[in-house]
Amino acid sequence: xxxxxxxxxxxxxxxxxxxxxxxxxxxxxxxxxxxxxxxxxxxxxxxxxxxxxxxxxxxxxxxxxxxxxxxxxxxxxxxxxxxxxxxxxxxxxxxxxxxxxxxxxxxxxxxxxxxxxxxxxxxxxxxxxxxxxxxxxxxxxxxxxxxxxxxxxxxxxxxxxxxxxxxxxxxxxxxxxxxxxxxxxxxxxxxxxxxxxxxxxxxxxxxx
Amino acid sequence: xxxxxxxxxxxxxxxxxxxxxxxxxxxxxxxxxxxxxxxxxxxxxxxxxxxxxxxxxxxxxxxxxxxxxxxxxxxxxxxxxxxxxxxxxxxxxxxxxxxxxxxxxxxxxxxxxxxxxxxxxxxxxxxxxxxxxxxxxxxxxxxxxxxxxxxxxxxxxxxxxxxxxxxxxxxxxxxxxxxxxxxxxxxxxxxxxxxxxxxxxxxxxxxxxxxxxxxxxxxxxxxxxxxxxxxxxxxxxxxxxxxxxxxxxxxxxxxxxxxxxxxxxxxxxxxxxxxxxxxxxxxxxxxxxxxxxxxxxx
Amino acid sequence: xxxxxxxxxxxxxxxxxxxxxxxxxxxxxxxxxxxxxxxxxxxxxxxxxxxxxxxxxxxxxxxxxxxxxxxxxxxxxxxxxxxxxxxxxxxxxxxxxxxxxxxxxxxxxxxxxxxxxxxxxxxxxxxxxxxxxxxxxxxxxxxxxxxxxxxxxxxxxxxxxxxxxxxxxxxxxxxxxxxxxxxxxxxxxxxxxxxxxxxxxxxxxxxxxxxxxxxxxxxxxxxxxxxxxxxxxxxxxxxxxxxxxxxxxxxxxxxxxxxxxxxxxxxxxxxxxxxxxxxxxxxxxxxxxxxxxxxxxxxxxxxxxxxxxxxxxxxxxxxxxxxxxxxxxxxxxxxxxxxxxxxxxxxxxxxxxxxxxxxxxxxxxxxxxxxxxxxxxxxxxxxxxxxxxxxxxxxxxxxxxxxxxxxxxxxxxxxxxxxxxxxxxxx
Numbered sequence: 001x002x003x004x005x006x007x008x009x010x011x012x013x014x015x016x017x018x019x020x021x022x023x024x025x026x027x028x029x030x031x032x033x034x035x036x037x038x039x040x041x042x043x044x045x046x047x048x049x050x051x052x053x054x055x056x057x058x059x060x061x062x063x064x065x066x067x068x069x070x071x072x073x074x075x076x077x078x079x080x081x082x083x084x085x086x087x088x089x090x091x092x093x094x095x096x097x098x099x100x101x102x103x104x105x106x107x108x109x110x111x112x113x114x115x116x117x118x119x120x121x122x123x124x125x126x127x128x129x130x131x132x133x134x135x136x137x138x139x140x141x142x143x144x145x146x147x148x149x150x151x152x153x154x155x156x157x158x159x160x161x162x163x164x165x166x167x168x169x170x171x172x173x174x175x176x177x178x179x180x181x182x183x184x185x186x187x188x189x190x191x192x193x194x195x196x197x198x199x200x201x202x203x204x205x206x207x208x
Numbered sequence: 209x210x211x212x213x214x215x216x217x218x219x220x221x222x223x224x225x226x227x228x229x230x231x232x233x234x235x236x237x238x239x240x241x242x243x244x245x246x247x248x249x250x251x252x253x254x255x256x257x258x259x260x261x262x263x264x265x266x267x268x269x270x271x272x273x274x275x276x277x278x279x280x281x282x283x284x285x286x287x288x289x290x291x292x293x294x295x296x297x298x299x300x301x302x303x304x305x306x307x308x309x310x311x312x313x314x315x316x317x318x319x320x321x322x323x324x325x326x327x328x329x330x331x332x333x334x335x336x337x338x339x340x341x342x343x344x345x346x347x348x349x350x351x352x353x354x355x356x357x358x359x360x361x362x363x364x365x366x367x368x369x370x371x372x373x374x375x376x377x378x379x380x381x382x383x384x385x386x387x388x389x390x391x392x393x394x395x396x397x398x399x400x401x402x403x404x405x406x407x408x409x410x411x412x413x414x415x416x417x418x419x420x421x422x423x424x425x426x427x428x429x430x431x432x433x434x435x436x437x438x439x440x441x442x443x444x445x446x447x448x449x450x451x452x453x454x455x456x457x458x459x460x461x462x463x464x465x466x467x468x469x470x471x472x473x474x475x476x477x478x479x480x481x482x483x484x485x486x487x488x489x490x491x492x493x494x495x496x497x498x499x500x501x502x503x504x505x506x
Numbered sequence: 507x508x509x510x511x512x513x514x515x516x517x518x519x520x521x522x523x524x525x526x527x528x529x530x531x532x533x534x535x536x537x538x539x540x541x542x543x544x545x546x547x548x549x550x551x552x553x554x555x556x557x558x559x560x561x562x563x564x565x566x567x568x569x570x571x572x573x574x575x576x577x578x579x580x581x582x583x584x585x586x587x588x589x590x591x592x593x594x595x596x597x598x599x600x601x602x603x604x605x606x607x608x609x610x611x612x613x614x615x616x617x618x619x620x621x622x623x624x625x626x627x628x629x630x631x632x633x634x635x636x637x638x639x640x641x642x643x644x645x646x647x648x649x650x651x652x653x654x655x656x657x658x659x660x661x662x663x664x665x666x667x668x669x670x671x672x673x674x675x676x677x678x679x680x681x682x683x684x685x686x687x688x689x690x691x692x693x694x695x696x697x698x699x700x701x702x703x704x705x706x707x708x709x710x711x712x713x714x715x716x717x718x719x720x721x722x723x724x725x726x727x728x729x730x731x732x733x734x735x736x737x738x739x740x741x742x743x744x745x746x747x748x749x750x751x752x753x754x755x756x757x758x759x760x761x762x763x764x765x766x767x768x769x770x771x772x773x774x775x776x777x778x779x780x781x782x783x784x785x786x787x788x789x790x791x792x793x794x795x796x797x798x799x800x801x802x803x804x805x806x807x808x809x810x811x812x813x814x815x816x817x818x819x820x821x822x823x824x825x826x827x828x829x830x831x832x833x834x835x836x837x838x839x840x841x842x843x844x845x846x847x848x849x850x851x852x853x854x855x856x857x858x859x860x861x862x863x864x865x866x867x868x869x870x871x872x873x874x875x876x877x878x879x880x881x882x883x884x885x886x887x888x889x890x891x892x893x894x895x896x897x898x899x900x901x902x903x904x905x906x907x908x909x910x911x912x913x914x915x916x917x918x919x920x921x922x923x924x925x926x927x928x929x930x931x932x933x
Contacts, residue, residue: 083480137491144483147469151479154466164468223542225929226517226565227659233614234645234658239638251515252618254632259514283540285519286512316562320543352562353659407665408596408844410672434657435649437680443656444670444844445663448558461554502674504841 021059023049025073028066033113037067037121037128068133071122072141074114078107079141086148093158093207096149098199101175105191108179115179146171153206160208170205174198215367218248218262218269218297222290223283223317223325224276226251227353228308234435235356244367245271260286263293271366272301273359277310277317279325294328295338303366304328304345307359312350312377313453330377333453348378352450357432358383377453379426384451387475388422391430392441398423401489402497407444410501416470419462420446423474427451513918515619517566518928520893522921524914531911533901534921536893538932541775545933548883553579553854553875556883557662560871563885563933566614568659569607569651570864571871571885573600574743576664578873582858583666588851595842596668598834599654601745602681604862605827605834606651607658609688610644611865612790612824615925616696617643620817621716623919624723639716643691650684650831653677667847675840682835689828697825704825707801710818717821724814733813733920735907736900739792740781740891742870743863747830749796752786757796763859763870768886771895776931778894778902779886787811787903788867788891789925794819813907813923820925854878864888866925887930 027048031040042063046053060066081103085096108115122129122139129138136143150167153159159167178198182191219229229251232238247255248269249262257267263286278291285293298304306328309315313333314326326332329339329346339346349358362380365372373381389398397403397413404412414420422430425447429439440447448460464471473482507526512519518538525533544563548556560575561568580590617640622632648658654671655661663670693700698714699707707713710721724730739753742761751759761781768777780786791811794802802819809815856875861868867888874882896902901909904924911917 135491137488140484140487144480144487147467147483148479150467151469151471155471159467161465161467167467221518223540224518224565225542225562225568227562227568228565230565230659233641234648236645238641238645239634243634252614253637254622258512259519260512285539316544316547316559317542319547353565406845406848407670408668408672410674429657435645435652437649438652438656440656440661440663442671443654443661443663444672445656445661448662450660456555456558459552459555460558462552506841 017059021069022073024051024056024059024066025070028070029074029113029117032121033116037125042066064128065132067121067125067128068138070117071129071133071138074117075139075142077114078103079145081107082142082145082149086145086152093153093156094199094203096153097203097206098195100149101195101199101202102192104175104179105195108182109191112183115176116183119176119180119183143168157208159206167206171202174202214244214246215270216248216268217242217245217250217271217273217363218267218301219250219273219275220262220290220294220297221251222274222276222278222294222311224308224310225316226275228275228351228359231353232307232356232359235360236436237360238356241360241363245363251275263288263290267297268300269297270301271303271305271363272297273305273307274298274311274328275307277314277325278328279321282324295341298328298338298342298345302345303347304342305347305349305359305362307349307354309350309352309450309455312348313455315350315352316456319456330453333377343378346378347372347374347380349383350377350379350451350453350455351427352448352455355383355427355429355432355434375426379451383428384426386426386428386431388425388427388429388439388441388447388451389474390428392422392439394441396497399489400492400494400497401486402494404444409444411497411499414441414444414446416463418446419448419460421449421452421457421472422447423477424472425449425452426475509914511914511918513921513926516922516926516928517564517930518932520926520928520931522918524917529912531908531917534905534908534917535773535895536776536902536905537774538776538928539774541932542929543933545883545885548880551880553856553873553878553880554665554850556871556873556880557665560883560885561660561662563887564927564930565659566611567607567864567866567869567927567930569603569655569661570862570869572662572664573604574860574862574864574869574871574885575873576666577860577862578858578871579666579856579860579875580858581860582856582873582875583847583851583854585858586854586856588847590667591846592668593842593844593846595839596844596846598838599669599671599673599844600664601747602831602834603651603655603661603663604745604864605747605831606647608863608865609824609827609831610647610651610658611925612820613643613647614640615820615865616640616716616720619922619925621720623922624720624727627727627915627919628723636716639691639695643688643696646684646691647688650681650688653681653684665845665847666850668843668845670845672844673838673840678835678838678840682832685828685832685835689832692825692828697821701825701829710805710814713821720817721814724817727916727919729813729817730809730815731812732911732916733816733907733923734811735787735903736785737811738784738786738903739795739811740786740788740868741792741796741863742788742861742868744861745863747797747826748793748863749798751796752781753792753795754784754786757798763861763872766870766886768884768890769894769897774895776890776894778896779890780897783897783899785894785896785900785903785906786891788888789816789819790823790865790867791816791819792867793863794822811907813920816923850878852878866927866930867891885933887927887933889924889927889931892924893926893931 306312403416509524511522521537523535560571617636655663870886872884
């Protein structure tokens, strides 16, 4: 009885801690998006969510480490959405592509700070992500789901077998490019208006 | 518990290369083991019956060992169809053992005429007519060839009346429950994804570039070793999956990939789990594993 | 008078149809009843698949098929302009493993075929320990083989450009001690004398051990005058220890694949094979003749290609090979590369022939590759040479050797001295 009580307490503490971490990450994302990566400081983030700077360091040992954790976080969020799509066995490959584009564009519209972080911070500040985030380890959550999507597509005969990066570059480069243009306010229409066409293009480029 | 009479063993060959016979002959206790039986017929050992007797007389046996692929008609010995002979002995035998991939699943020789040639009870992974008749007595020892210990130990287990647990293909789980990957000296290279780039090195994993099927092949080759000393992967040859129903697959030295991702995962490992671990492993470079184990002086 | 006989325990079976005239065998037709179609199975498969599939032609000489197969691919690559430079290490390892397989096969022939069959001619039972000896000796020599090849039977460790194994000195020493044990067995049991004494022998009767029993019985049954064929020999496979070429009343070191022809045979699934339209004998006797070893030439002078000479050549070769493989191991340099070809070229076009000396004689593989896939594959096995029913002009080698036999028992014994492999013949 006492054991399960202390276990529940431990779990509650853990949840509290991860919720706190998430709120720090969300605040950081917003500030990076508003003011840029280099201009945002840990004290700025601390002020935004009403924590002391010292307390922030209890969760993230440095700004670089926070930056790495953020990329893992955004990767997990996107990865989770794509996993849900992968697990729907009744969807056709074309439908799955459509849903993936939808998820990406919805995120780019509703939570632009996430996609922006990826494009403007992760891709443009590789020096921040050395060491623990070398190669593509921090975006593993997302990359794995794309790999599974491709493998399933080839296995059922819908997608042409080819080098992973050729297909990945086509898919993600396309989506990233559209998100970038959207972020620069160059696109005449809302990003979601492009979902059908882009999904169609991707499917036709990758299909057998 | 002593037996008053020895169990009768009949080793009958169909469409075969004799590989399983020669493999079993290399068992260190071949003679001692076989002398515990009354040999009705064996391809190497003498018995009081000739092949003609076996085929044309109504003999009986307790243990029927079948080697080689089968076809209903068109494979005759002494003017009679060997498939009919096999079935008639199987009906009266207590145990029917298919030794080798050919008699179990059809193997290499099934490829010549897949419509008419298959294993005794399975055609690839599909049970056939004979399976319904003999499933209660069937034990499968696929392999190309079967390892001498798989054969010898099974016969010993029958003699000592031990329980033999079988999988869905009737393969003894004590052997086929392992993967050929267990015990491979290249395991660390598999774990850290240090893939072989050339033939002829003791370092490097053969799974990704050289078609090694060990992680998803049911066998204990790297546990008990071949000829007591060796195994394919120990000498830099990939495992070709010879205990499985689909052996030999096409392009044996190549790994089937789906957009660069291995098409077949290690036994029981979900693709998501494998890819996650692989992604992480690949992002680290372990110095020791990227160097030769032995650096000889010139 | 025609008599049918099912001969068994020849790595499978064969149907013999004897023609008796005046109580003696006048002719014999040899039928191999089953065809497995390995050559068809290989069509359209990736070129390297041959290294895995062709050993499955035969359970006792699978390793020879592997070496012939890799030589065929390498020959094709060389002719297509891709230079294959095998290191001495790769060459020696392949020689070692191939020789071990030959020795294993000969041990089995002596103890499981020759001695029991000879005893049978005298209605005597075979001692149990012959099987034990065959089992021990063959098991241990293939153990040495497996250290480098991964397993026996059915290894695929020889790849274009070399071998896949990367042995240490420790592996070599383990193999050396196994070979030493097998040599000790040969000295204690097989010939009853040590190798040095053996090399000083003046006559067959000097040999002791189990072989003394064998030669004694061969003598008793007049085998020094029986079993003669055309005295025509061919050796196609290149090995440091054998000499290629042919002998037909005189020696020639020239031998050319293009003069080989295969012919389908009536009622038999085995094809017959000729060289320049004639039947040639392959095997240990052919190799002994071509190597011009003194003792053998002496024996041949006296007894021509009789059963005695043929059987003796098999024994002599066993000992020669055991001595040879010891020196191969002693001179191995593990620092050399195992394989010098990084990758098989994509879309490969190659037409190559691989020839090897297997236990029973020359084994030939031809591999025609287009776009990386096998377009045509052809295998000619030693038993095809020795056991075909012949041409329009002459009977086959073994058929000729059996002529004049007084009984089926004698005829089948002579037949077995060619060390027949039924499965190889009908691949």
